[in-house]
Amino acid sequence: MAKKKSSPECCDPGNGIRFEAVVTVDERGQMVLPKEMRKAAGIKAGDKLALVSWENDGKVCCMSLVKVDEMAAMVGSFLRPFLNEISGKKEK
Numbered sequence: 048m049a050k051k052k053s054s055p056e057c058c059d060p061g062n063g064i065r066f067e068a069v070v071t072v073d074e075r076g077q078m079v080l081p082k083e084m085r086k087a088a089g090i091k092a093g094d095k096l097a098l099v100s101w102e103n104d105g106k107v108c109c110m111s112l113v114k115v116d117e118m119a120a121m122v123g124s125f126l127r128p129f130l131n132e133i134s135g136k137k138e139k
Contacts, residue, residue, distance in 0.1 A: 080112075090114070 070078040080090065090096070095115040100107045113121060 088114070 067084055068081045070080065072078050085091075096112045097115050097118055099111045099113055101109040
């Protein structure tokens, strides 16, 4: 029986990363996500976004926004290899 090919996670770095827009931060620290990006990502008023950051030499160098409802799947995909390793399970 052929193995079912698993599709990559939505936020897999190898899955279509591209430069989308430049946003400006105002004096209150607010910025506007472009309408086209909100529509493409299905972001509506009241949706929660998690701000994820990466540090290099103690300074934040990169930031990303992730829909909170997608966080569980992302966390699971990040932790799965580690959990499989410590439990002795092989990945499928």
